[in-house]
Amino acid sequence: MRYVSGERLTCGLLILLFLTFFAVNVWAEDQTEKVIKITAKKFEYSPNEIRLKKGAPAILEFTSLDRLHGFNCPDLNIRTDINPGQVSTVRIVPQKAGSYDFHCDIFCGEGHEDMTGTIIVEE
Amino acid sequence: MNLDRRDFFKLVGISSAVFVLSPDHFAGAMDKPGQEDFSFVQMSDSHWGFNDPKINPDSQGTLKKAIEYVNSLETQPDFIVFTGDLTHSTEDPKERRKRMAEFRDIVSELKVKNIKFLPGEHDASFDNGQAFQEFFGKTHYVFDHKGVHFIAIDNVSEKTSTIGDAQLQWLSEILKPLDKESPIVVLTHRPLFDLLPKWDWWTQDGAKAIELLMPFKNVVVLYGHIHQENQHVAGHIPLYSAKGLMYPLPAPGSLPKRIQLPWDAADPYKGLGFRSVAKGTGKAGYPEYQLTGFSVVNKGGGYR
Numbered sequence: 001m002r003y004v005s006g007e008r009l010t011c012g013l014l015i016l017l018f019l020t021f022f023a024v025n026v027w028a029e030d031q032t033e034k035v036i037k038i039t040a041k042k043f044e045y046s047p048n049e050i051r052l053k054k055g056a057p058a059i060l061e062f063t064s065l066d067r068l069h070g071f072n073c074p075d076l077n078i079r080t081d082i083n084p085g086q087v088s089t090v091r092i093v094p095q096k097a098g099s100y101d102f103h104c105d106i107f108c109g110e111g112h113e114d115m116t117g118t119i120i121v122e123e
Numbered sequence: 124m125n126l127d128r129r130d131f132f133k134l135v136g137i138s139s140a141v142f143v144l145s146p147d148h149f150a151g152a153m154d155k156p157g158q159e160d161f162s163f164v165q166m167s168d169s170h171w172g173f174n175d176p177k178i179n180p181d182s183q184g185t186l187k188k189a190i191e192y193v194n195s196l197e198t199q200p201d202f203i204v205f206t207g208d209l210t211h212s213t214e215d216p217k218e219r220r221k222r223m224a225e226f227r228d229i230v231s232e233l234k235v236k237n238i239k240f241l242p243g244e245h246d247a248s249f250d251n252g253q254a255f256q257e258f259f260g261k262t263h264y265v266f267d268h269k270g271v272h273f274i275a276i277d278n279v280s281e282k283t284s285t286i287g288d289a290q291l292q293w294l295s296e297i298l299k300p301l302d303k304e305s306p307i308v309v310l311t312h313r314p315l316f317d318l319l320p321k322w323d324w325w326t327q328d329g330a331k332a333i334e335l336l337m338p339f340k341n342v343v344v345l346y347g348h349i350h351q352e353n354q355h356v357a358g359h360i361p362l363y364s365a366k367g368l369m370y371p372l373p374a375p376g377s378l379p380k381r382i383q384l385p386w387d388a389a390d391p392y393k394g395l396g397f398r399s400v401a402k403g404t405g406k407a408g409y410p411e412y413q414l415t416g417f418s419v420v421n422k423g424g425g426y427r
Binding site: 068070072074075101102103105106107109110112113114116 | 211212213214244245248249279282283284317320321322323325327380381
């Protein structure tokens with residue numbers, strides 16, 4: 001039977017500890033909710049392209065600069081009203097990479113149909 | 124009035140895009156006493172008040188020309204239905220009423236005086252249908268015509284363009300006493316199914332209305348909103364959209380954006396039109412609906 005010296009054991013444990021610490025940090029970073037601020041006004045969202053990472057939780061934080069708008073991303077099954085003077089939030093943990101269109105679903109005027117954007121979920 | 128197939132074509136004058144709903148859709152829906160054959164015209168999405176010469180240089184004349192065409196049909200329809208977006212949206216309540224008054228004056232030129240109106244979101248979304256009701260009456264209602272039950276559903280006045288629980292309850296009550304084989308025509312503005320949600324071509328709670336209609340064997344849904352003809356079947360229920368009378372829109376998902384298609388100088392009024400719906404009687408005595416598309420002006424050969 002071979003015995004491992006105390007020195008080697010300590011060194012091994014330290015490496016293991018370091019790797020565990022590193023992995024937890026990376027995981028924790030992934031799990032930190034990314035907050036993305038989005039403004040809505042007639043007839044646009046800013047930004048209108050939102051990039052997210054697959055599996056990483058994110059908070060979409062909406063404010064309206066003029067009137068009541070909506071946010072609806074049917075393929076990701078998320079929606080909210082965006083009331084002026086209030087912050088509306090939607091939490092999302094995208095499960096599949098891809099491109100998902102969203103639109104204003106509260107009729108807001110002549111350019112309402114142009115009030116759209118895209119969420120891009122990356123691997 | 125009983126119309127045979129030859130009469131149908133006579134009725135519609137220059138026929139194009141004729142689509143006859145197969146009797147399979149109406150299995151068991153035999154004509155019953157009190158049912159007669161008839162026709163009506165569906166006009167939609169006239170967007171009165173819209174003004175962009177690149178999209179429609181005849182924005183002031185298109186609706187009027189379509190009305191002249193309807194008036195020239197050899198056999199006049201029993202009634203005419205406008206399935207929403209009568210006017211183009213404006214946030215100014217005074218201007219909204221002005222557009223509605225102008226629209227009402229223009230359609231008063233129709234020979235047929237029995238006209239049914241439904242709102243679209245351009246008419247009703249800003250004020251929950253208040254101005255619309257002042258000019259055209261209720262936003263959802265029922266009427267019977269020669270044995271067919273017509274149900275007008277409002278899926279635009281709610282801020283998120285939904286039908287809403289109260290109206291769904293009303294629909295449920297309306298349907299409760301009806302025989303499951305009763306012929307029903309549902310009129311609405313937006314599609315009651317998920318045609319293309321990312322283009323807002325859907326009704327968020329439309330599936331609930333379809334569910335209520337599903338036990339009925341003889342239902343047809345006619346709608347507007349998408350400015351083009353589209354056919355879809357939900358279970359056994361066919362749903363048909365109509366062309367608009369101001370500007371065409373792209374086929375669902377065919378372009379990255381849902382843009383208004385520009386005017387084609389080589390083919391004026393391309394993509395615009397109205398249609399006739401003729402309720403006849405099929406071979407086995409089943410009711411048969413014949414949809415016939417018309418352009419805005421009589422081009423002597425149909426609109427395609």
